[in-house]
Amino acid sequence: MTETTVWKRPHILALADFSPAEYDAVLQTTASFREVLSRRTKRVPALQGQVVAILFFEPSTRTRSSFELAAKRLSADTLNFAPGTSSLTKGETILDTAKTYLAMGADIVVVRHQAAGVPATIARALTKLNPKVSILNAGDGQHEHPSQGLLDLFTLCSLLDWESPRLEVLKGKKIAIVGDILHSRVARSNLWSLTAAGAEVHLAAPPTLLPTLFAETFKEARPGKVVLHHELAPALEDADFVMALRLQQERMTQNLLPSLREYHQRYGITRDRLKLCQPEVKVLHPGPVNRGVEISSDLMDDPRLSLIAQQVTNGVAVRMALLYLLGNRNNE
Numbered sequence: 436m437t438e439t440t441v442w443k444r445p446h447i448l449a450l451a452d453f454s455p456a457e458y459d460a461v462l463q464t465t466a467s468f469r470e471v472l473s474r475r476t477k478r479v480p481a482l483q484g485q486v487v488a489i490l491f492f493e494p495s496t497r498t499r500s501s502f503e504l505a506a507k508r509l510s511a512d513t514l515n516f517a518p519g520t521s522s523l524t525k526g527e528t529i530l531d532t533a534k535t536y537l538a539m540g541a542d543i544v545v546v547r548h549q550a551a552g553v554p555a556t557i558a559r560a561l562t563k564l565n566p567k568v569s570i571l572n573a574g575d576g577q578h579e580h581p582s583q584g585l586l587d588l589f590t591l592c593s594l595l596d597w598e599s600p601r602l603e604v605l606k607g608k609k610i611a612i613v614g615d616i617l618h619s620r621v622a623r624s625n626l627w628s629l630t631a632a633g634a635e636v637h638l639a640a641p642p643t644l645l646p647t648l649f650a651e652t653f654k655e656a657r658p659g660k661v662v663l664h665h666e667l668a669p670a671l672e673d674a675d676f677v678m679a680l681r682l683q684q685e686r687m688t689q690n691l692l693p694s695l696r697e698y699h700q701r702y703g704i705t706r707d708r709l710k711l712c713q714p715e716v717k718v719l720h721p722g723p724v725n726r727g728v729e730i731s732s733d734l735m736d737d738p739r740l741s742l743i744a745q746q747v748t749n750g751v752a753v754r755m756a757l758l759y760l761l762g763n764r765n766n767e
């Protein structure tokens with residue numbers, strides 16, 4: 436981070452109100468940690484003596500491991516919470532669980548929960564007890580997934596300018612987001628960050644997964660930057676990037692799709708369909724992927740077209756940046 440950037444935000448709960456300066460601070464700090472991660476010794480003492488508690492009330496592979504590794508690379512002590520083996524099974528509330536970790540000395544609490552708003556509620560309750568604590572939302576229901584939005588942003592910006600990834604390099608780019616947009620917190624966080632960068636976001640999904648009302652907030656906040664499609668082709672046409680999203684069957688309360696096969700036939704991203712896009716197009720997916728449904732299996736594994744592995748790699752550097760910025764704000 437440059438000497439001029441001072442991080443003020445106490446918690447990272449959503450990207451909806453992130454400023455361009457905050458995005459750039461994250462991108463720049465991430466680039467420094469990417470350099471650290473390319474060294475032989477990948478650990479720095481930036482958060483030595485601090486405690487990062489990782490409270491995941493919902494399953495996760497990438498995000499949980501990535502936060503844990505990020506905290507370790509910064510030399511923080513980590514505490515891990517798994518609901519199945521915790522006192523939640525004895526009736527303890529989520530807030531009391533969070534307070535227990537605070538009482539143990541947690542400086543940063545990373546929270547994932549299946550209900551929107553839980554990280555914000557925890558932030559309010561814990562701040563009253565200790566104004567120095569920071570809460571980081573690692574995905575809350577269908578609300579937001581800020582660290583995923585930021586790692587996607589970093590992946591795109593550093594592809595366009597490796598040395599100096601910054602918000603403005605995405606200006607005017609066309610990005611298609613395809614899939615289960617209705618249930619996706621990743622889509623919501625990305626909509627805020629990509630439109631803040633001045634990109635044009637084209638959403639494509641069947642009407643059941645993309646109700647017309649969905650984008651009203653974004654359309655009002657970022658006029659002309661969000662376009663809805665119920666057919667795939669117009670979204671892909673001349674796109675610079677395509678982001679496929681998982682069909683979140685665990686959040687679908689009704690039958691919203693005829694069949695996965697039919698979904699793939701109409702909305703699946705394949706090599707052939709990418710011919711509609713810009714010649715240099717790249718594909719992203721936040722994972723986990725339903726292979727052969729949202730994206731064809733061969734495309735997913737093709738490093739010339741797929742950024743999926745880079746997204747996972749960048750996830751660690753981005754989360755190091757977020758923990759670092761929060762962990763050092765009390766020293767400013």
Ligand code: ASP
Binds near residue numbers: 620621683722723
């Ligand atoms: N891993 C992402 C999330 O937690 C995307 C997904 O689950 O499909 O929201």
